[in-house]
Amino acid sequence: MRKTRGAFFTPLELAKFISDWAVRSSGDVVIEPSCGDAVFLRAAAASLEALGGSRPSRNQLVGFDIHQDSIDDAMIALQELGLEGTLQVRDFFESSPTHMAAAVVGNPPYIRFQGFTGRSRELAIGRAADLGIALSGLASSWAAFVIHGAGFLRIGGRMGLVLPAELLSVNYAAPVRRFLLENFASIDLVVFDELVFAGVQADVVVLLADGYRAGSSKHFHLHSAQNVAAIDTSSGRKWAPTNASDKWTDALAPRGSAELLAVVPGEVLQPLSSWGRVVSGTVTGANAYFSLSRLEARNLGISTSELRPLLPAGYSLANLTNVDRRKWSRDARDRKGYLFYPGQTPTLAAEAYIARGEAADLNKRYKCRVRTPWWRVPVAPQADLFVSYMSGSRPRIVGNDAHLIHLNSVHGLQARPGLVGFAKAVLPVLAMNSASLLSAELVGRSYGGGILKMEPREAARWLVPSPEAVGTGQFAGLLRRGRKLLGAGDFEGCTAIADHVLERIGEQYGMSSGVLRILRDTRAEMVKKRVTRGTSRI
Numbered sequence: 001m002r003k004t005r006g007a008f009f010t011p012l013e014l015a016k017f018i019s020d021w022a023v024r025s026s027g028d029v030v031i032e033p034s035c036g037d038a039v040f041l042r043a044a045a046a047s048l049e050a051l052g053g054s055r056p057s058r059n060q061l062v063g064f065d066i067h068q069d070s071i072d073d074a075m076i077a078l079q080e081l082g083l084e085g086t087l088q089v090r091d092f093f094e095s096s097p098t099h100m101a102a103a104v105v106g107n108p109p110y111i112r113f114q115g116f117t118g119r120s121r122e123l124a125i126g127r128a129a130d131l132g133i134a135l136s137g138l139a140s141s142w143a144a145f146v147i148h149g150a151g152f153l154r155i156g157g158r159m160g161l162v163l164p165a166e167l168l169s170v171n172y173a174a175p176v177r178r179f180l181l182e183n184f185a186s187i188d189l190v191v192f193d194e195l196v197f198a199g200v201q202a203d204v205v206v207l208l209a210d211g212y213r214a215g216s217s218k219h220f221h222l223h224s225a226q227n228v229a230a231i232d233t234s235s236g237r238k239w240a241p242t243n244a245s246d247k248w249t250d251a252l253a254p255r256g257s258a259e260l261l262a263v264v265p266g267e268v269l270q271p272l273s274s275w276g277r278v279v280s281g282t283v284t285g286a287n288a289y290f291s292l293s294r295l296e297a298r299n300l301g302i303s304t305s306e307l308r309p310l311l312p313a314g315y316s317l318a319n320l321t322n323v324d325r326r327k328w329s330r331d332a333r334d335r336k337g338y339l340f341y342p343g344q345t346p347t348l349a350a351e352a353y354i355a356r357g358e359a360a361d362l363n364k365r366y367k368c369r370v371r372t373p374w375w376r377v378p379v380a381p382q383a384d385l386f387v388s389y390m391s392g393s394r395p396r397i398v399g400n401d402a403h404l405i406h407l408n409s410v411h412g413l414q415a416r417p418g419l420v421g422f423a424k425a426v427l428p429v430l431a432m433n434s435a436s437l438l439s440a441e442l443v444g445r446s447y448g449g450g451i452l453k454m455e456p457r458e459a460a461r462w463l464v465p466s467p468e469a470v471g472t473g474q475f476a477g478l479l480r481r482g483r484k485l486l487g488a489g490d491f492e493g494c495t496a497i498a499d500h501v502l503e504r505i506g507e508q509y510g511m512s513s514g515v516l517r518i519l520r521d522t523r524a525e526m527v528k529k530r531v532t533r534g535t536s537r538i
Helices: 012-022 039-052 068-080 118-130 141-150 171-183 257-262 294-300 325-332 348-359 420-430 434-443 456-460 476-487 491-507 515-535
Strands: 030-032 061-065 086-089 101-106 153-164 184-192 204-212 220-225 237-239 269-271 276-279 307-311 338-340 385-388 397-399 410-415 445-447 451-453 463-465
Touching: 012 039, 012 101, 012 153, 012 204, 030 039, 039 061, 039 068, 039 101, 061 068, 068 086, 101 141, 118 141, 141 153, 141 171, 141 204, 171 184, 171 204, 257 434, 257 515, 269 434, 276 456, 294 348, 307 325, 385 420, 397 420, 410 420, 420 463, 420 476, 420 491, 434 463, 434 491, 434 515, 463 491, 476 491, 491 515
Parallel strands: 030 061, 030 101, 061 086, 101 153, 184 220
Antiparallel strands: 153 204, 184 204, 220 237, 269 463, 276 410, 307 338, 385 397, 385 410, 445 451
């Protein structure tokens, strides 16, 4: 239940670290905006008592939560320690800023925009607007908690929050990043090599923002820790974005990695957009319903004229250079390799299937109800190649020789006129070179489970060998070997081939030898950190 409303139990050790940092005086007032079982208020009480020698008053420990059960749990937890607090069963966004707290601490709920709806969302957007921040309609709940929480701070106050790592990267967090840099005198961020929440594949950061409206920091210090017990903020990497709204993910890269990549001549590596246009996949609103296997369609009596060949969701691009018709036909027997796509006048079998969807209220889902008719899916343009959206150790580019449409679980690349066949022949191998793999780590973002995610605009900026530099046939033999290695699952062998090709291309433009070795090591370091977060927990 807590997970469905975006709430996760914060380890006491982490709450204690944040509270010890935030509480500076025995008279401080501490607010926990979404208190749950009051783990931060309990930790703050211990910090206050350590400073003053006596138990804090009930007015110093202030908590809000929208759920009565959570407030009841919080009261019991405080009472067991002989403490009292001012706890309110109330939506935090219904409370007007008091500008009286020395510290706001906590772990705001993480509810994606699809679930963050109704009056609470309206209030949250309005509270952010009161402080001059226009949050996007795609913003998750935590973003508004950061902005509104700051309004409860006195001048010079502090904010210590556990936030999704999305703070560093997503577009909707841009106004939050700007707000923090412009309204706090100093900011520290702590990132972890291991996962913080047991059983939850979610990356988090600890935000330590000090000196509210006592100056503008324009930069932050980044601290990396193996786990909570290893946090040390005595030193860290200072990083300042070019623009206050820019993504902060570059700060996570090993020092100088972007500069190292820039050593590769621009004629050698260019954005993937130089090959063509990166396009998003088809959004159905109900993949399990609209995607059918050949056997399912036959049993339903749905004719092939009401189906479109589809790259099945979750289809592994791992060892492929191309998805060909024969391979797809084999997989489509058991996998959901067709999109339900009836015409304006559906057959009786299709009408029966549509009725089944309506009986399951699929027509009321957001993506379905906003189109007419709800069962007519707007199909994305057919791609010449597929591009990884989310990947593990490395992203992939794969040719679409089966001429399939694709869902938004992968991206598509529509190659420039005259480059279609060439792109299919060379990009799947060449994109495996060390410089391109490092570029993917830099333009993409790390998500829970150690996943590398590239949105379409990010994938378009992914640096790969340029069409002009590759030429038309001079590396045919090497590329054939690379395709064989890729098909056999020998990724390292394929990368070695791709690196050799890139080195030969680079020689023509004065690229010094040994550059790729350094880039390979840098990329390996980044992948190790990313994957470690996906396979361990604190």
